[in-house]
Amino acid sequence: MLDTKKDFPLLKRKISGKDLVYLDSAATSQKPVQVIEAVKEYYENRNANVARSVHKLGEEATEAYENARKAVAKLINANSEKEIIFVRNATEAINLVAYSYFLPIAPSGGKIISTVMEHHSNIVPWQFINSHGMELEFLGIKKDFTLDTENLGRILSPETKLVTVTHASNVLGTVNDPKEISGMAHDNGSLVMLDAAQSVPHMQVDVQDTGCDFMAFSGHKMLGPTGTGILYAKEEHLESMEPFMYGGDMIKEVSLEGTTFNGIPWKFEAGTPNIAGAVGLHAAIDYLEKIGLEKIRRHEAELTEHALDEFSRLGGVEIYGPKNADKRGCVISFNVKGVHPHDVASLLDREGVAIRSGHACAQPLMKRLGVGAVARASGYLYNGKSDFDALVEGLKKVKRVFGV
Amino acid sequence: MLDTKKDFPLLKRKISGKDLVYLDSAATSQKPVQVIEAVKEYYENRNANVARSVHKLGEEATEAYENARKAVAKLINANSEKEIIFVRNATEAINLVAYSYFLPIAPSGGKIISTVMEHHSNIVPWQFINSHGMELEFLGIKKDFTLDTENLGRILSPETKLVTVTHASNVLGTVNDPKEISGMAHDNGSLVMLDAAQSVPHMQVDVQDTGCDFMAFSGHKMLGPTGTGILYAKEEHLESMEPFMYGGDMIKEVSLEGTTFNGIPWKFEAGTPNIAGAVGLHAAIDYLEKIGLEKIRRHEAELTEHALDEFSRLGGVEIYGPKNADKRGCVISFNVKGVHPHDVASLLDREGVAIRSGHACAQPLMKRLGVGAVARASGYLYNGKSDFDALVEGLKKVKRVFGV
Amino acid sequence: MLDMYAEEILERYKDPVNKGSIKNTAAEAHETNPLCGDSLDIYLKIEGGKISGAKFNGFGCAISQAAADILLDTVKGKNVKDVKMLSKGSFLSALGVSLSPARLKCALLSWHALMMALERAG
Amino acid sequence: MLDMYAEEILERYKDPVNKGSIKNTAAEAHETNPLCGDSLDIYLKIEGGKISGAKFNGFGCAISQAAADILLDTVKGKNVKDVKMLSKGSFLSALGVSLSPARLKCALLSWHALMMALERAG
Numbered sequence A, B: 001m002l003d004t005k006k007d008f009p010l011l012k013r014k015i016s017g018k019d020l021v022y023l024d025s026a027a028t029s030q031k032p033v034q035v036i037e038a039v040k041e042y043y044e045n046r047n048a049n050v051a052r053s054v055h056k057l058g059e060e061a062t063e064a065y066e067n068a069r070k071a072v073a074k075l076i077n078a079n080s081e082k083e084i085i086f087v088r089n090a091t092e093a094i095n096l097v098a099y100s101y102f103l104p105i106a107p108s109g110g111k112i113i114s115t116v117m118e119h120h121s122n123i124v125p126w127q128f129i130n131s132h133g134m135e136l137e138f139l140g141i142k143k144d145f146t147l148d149t150e151n152l153g154r155i156l157s158p159e160t161k162l163v164t165v166t167h168a169s170n171v172l173g174t175v176n177d178p179k180e181i182s183g184m185a186h187d188n189g190s191l192v193m194l195d196a197a198q199s200v201p202h203m204q205v206d207v208q209d210t211g212c213d214f215m216a217f218s219g220h221k222m223l224g225p226t227g228t229g230i231l232y233a234k235e236e237h238l239e240s241m242e243p244f245m246y247g248g249d250m251i252k253e254v255s256l257e258g259t260t261f262n263g264i265p266w267k268f269e270a271g272t273p274n275i276a277g278a279v280g281l282h283a284a285i286d287y288l289e290k291i292g293l294e295k296i297r298r299h300e301a302e303l304t305e306h307a308l309d310e311f312s313r314l315g316g317v318e319i320y321g322p323k324n325a326d327k328r329g330c331v332i333s334f335n336v337k338g339v340h341p342h343d344v345a346s347l348l349d350r351e352g353v354a355i356r357s358g359h360a361c362a363q364p365l366m367k368r369l370g371v372g373a374v375a376r377a378s379g380y381l382y383n384g385k386s387d388f389d390a391l392v393e394g395l396k397k398v399k400r401v402f403g404v
Numbered sequence C, D: 001m002l003d004m005y006a007e008e009i010l011e012r013y014k015d016p017v018n019k020g021s022i023k024n025t026a027a028e029a030h031e032t033n034p035l036c037g038d039s040l041d042i043y044l045k046i047e048g049g050k051i052s053g054a055k056f057n058g059f060g061c062a063i064s065q066a067a068a069d070i071l072l073d074t075v076k077g078k079n080v081k082d083v084k085m086l087s088k089g090s091f092l093s094a095l096g097v098s099l100s101p102a103r104l105k106c107a108l109l110s111w112h113a114l115m116m117a118l119e120r121a122g
């Protein structure tokens, strides 16, 4: 097991006098001192705008920013750093593709396939595109909480322009197989978008291997600063796409009569970017790579197995997600029978245990599961088995309080 | 004069062995230790996602984020914090208005008036709207580098839906009179957008007083973190506007069949926001208000007067902008006769003096001025007269090297 | 202030006295809190300008259920006019439970439903 | 490596030997660097597969002007085929000036124009 808690200053906090047990990393991760210091160091020594300035400070800031882009490209094995666009969050990455690729072609029809296990961020942008003329259909899930890929074969049609799927579910923990999905979609002439917000932070993701055309993820969920998100897209798509936001830095030449746009990736980055955010993200990637994403994946699998074990021993807890720790991430959604998830979360909070409760930004999935809400505990490289033990102890208390 | 340099760690840096003289604040400002520490403190103690979580940490993060919004509302005297949308930068703020207010109505025609003194960020989004059906016209400038507001009266027509103007020019330093412009535009039934990227950091801006409907500015130019920008818009407009980005947090209820959106301001903030950025921006506002924006304005006016004085004594330097320090900001664009601005900037950089050179994201204005590029020195509250003296000494050297 | 999970609240949650429905009511209203999937129906019987009967039905957390039960206790027998004046703030202080901002919404679900029902009753 | 503002560069800037234009050229090309407002025209005379004459005209910073002047010096009299093989990198190292990344574009403006002109010459 990894032992990294010491690198995360926030995890030393007390909540209501108890040691904090942070089990909400699927929402956002904590940051190691290496990331916090990198941001600070940037502001103290290298802060300047990146718009191709002639002065030394500006050159250093530009270099820091572009090096972060290279680090992201390397992490996911993109063909070139030109394929990496810095945005605010995974949501913006998906919207960028919706606006720049699909909005212009939406009026001429076609179909987009999403799934019922998506985060709202991979549903609502496509409803917007749907309102401009493209059809939208949702792939279901099976009894074992995995994607109904058999049905994908049936609903793919010559009309299908895009299949957009989460790599790992932020509710079920289910890890989908992008290779299988890309294979089917590409055979059908459809593009593939991967929502990798819950996978890139937790496992080695290789865009060549996944075969996706577009991939969105969040820096803030992978130890990086808030305000960082990434769109990966194949160079050919970025070249052909319309710009998204318009303004400084994304142009080549502006006149009152018209404008020519900058090359990729800058064509998609209008205005001053979150430079310190990129620098912090770079430090986060360095940190993750130093430990090794394989090791992180194994650490989390052990945590998951331990947690599922303890839960089953506890009894009276329903879990929504695959049973096999190898096939899922360390995101465990559950309900304590007879107790509302908000009450579960509030009572756990008094024990210092922070989990999420609610619809987890996946209302269609809630409906499919037949629940109003869930409690969700999610682990990361800084969590240990003891954190899940504290969770289970807390749940025992919940059950006592509610007499269930 | 103010004496705040000590609060800015970066200003202690050496460049090529010389003390750094930072005169590029119009591009982005340096950050005081108070802001750097606020960001750090947030990550060390309160970092969590803000999506209405039940746990204590999440509540604290939400409170910190929403308090930042209140601080912005108070700074510019908005009617309510609902009128404040957090975005990445001023450019995104302008694009949000273009996409959410004007794109839906563009096909039915009408006209937008911008000006030749705008930053690209206040031109290119409107060219995009223009390509969807609205006319676009540009107001000119007069010989004294001020806006040709007389002509605004002539070109305003019943067709005019929007007048969008910079409050302070990032090239000329010219400070426009938003009250006059709003008065004329509103009498004509047109909306007004103010690009306040170069004004809010440097003077007291009161949205009630300016009378604008929309206002865009950048947190990173006012001592705040990178990745922060603000859109102010009147509540009635925000209520009627379409959302911009779609996804988590901006929804009320999502089903596969359709979605209802959240109330303002959240309707316009999809996905995890730059929470640490907002916290840092709050600290920046506190810092600015503690010193007082009136004092900052006076400090900069003194700097400007001193600089213009020294420049005129130096000779051989052409200045593009009003001569009267009371009517302008501390942004001084110039050319040394016979020397290209890139060479000016490169040679100054060797003396530790950081200025910008190029088109300053205002190519149409360059064309209007009849130059290819300019050198630009811009000051802020942390600069002293000695910084401009160092600039002038550097310019003497430039003239010696080039024999002009 | 009561603790959120004080005996009284838990009792109310497990054994609400006003849970149920009323047929042919003067006013009904349905409220949901999408965040937590809670939903609540309020049924009112009104006679001579007075609330003569009140029931709620639905599903939610301890706070939302207990608050609904307590709310209906306090409004029964009261003049419609007076109940319409019951502000959020005074309901919350009458409730007397210390709540975090995120849980305020839960406590207010029934208040919103009640106000909507009264509006409909005219 | 030469300093960016070494005597030689400044001399070239003030007194370029290849500045001017050629009428009825074999090939011409125009390049701009919108960032700094620079623009450059290259004129080539080609005889028997060789560059027999080369001039440039335009406006720009010391580096872009001096680099253009030096570039044309080195290509005059050379085979078109060989000049086409001149890479960015080898031109920059022949130039021998130490340049920051932001200024590389300035130095390469003439190289881009030359390559475009040669392309057009066929």
Ligand SMILES: Cc1ncc(COP(=O)(O)O)c(C=O)c1O
Pocket: A026, A027, A088, A089, A090, A091, A092, A119, A121, A122, A166, A168, A169, A170, A195, A197, A198, A217, A218, A229, A361, B248, B270, B271, B272
């Ligand atoms: C699967 C998934 N997709 C998208 C998102 C949205 O991420 P962000 O809030 O960074 O835009 C999340 C995060 O909650 C997620 O879990």
Ligand SMILES: Cc1ncc(COP(=O)(O)O)c(C=O)c1O
Pocket: A248, A270, A271, A272, B026, B027, B088, B089, B090, B091, B092, B119, B121, B122, B166, B168, B169, B170, B195, B197, B198, B217, B218, B229, B361
């Ligand atoms: C007048 C003006 N408008 C808009 C901008 C764009 O600001 P940002 O880069 O933060 O989007 C700038 C900054 O360069 C500016 O000076």
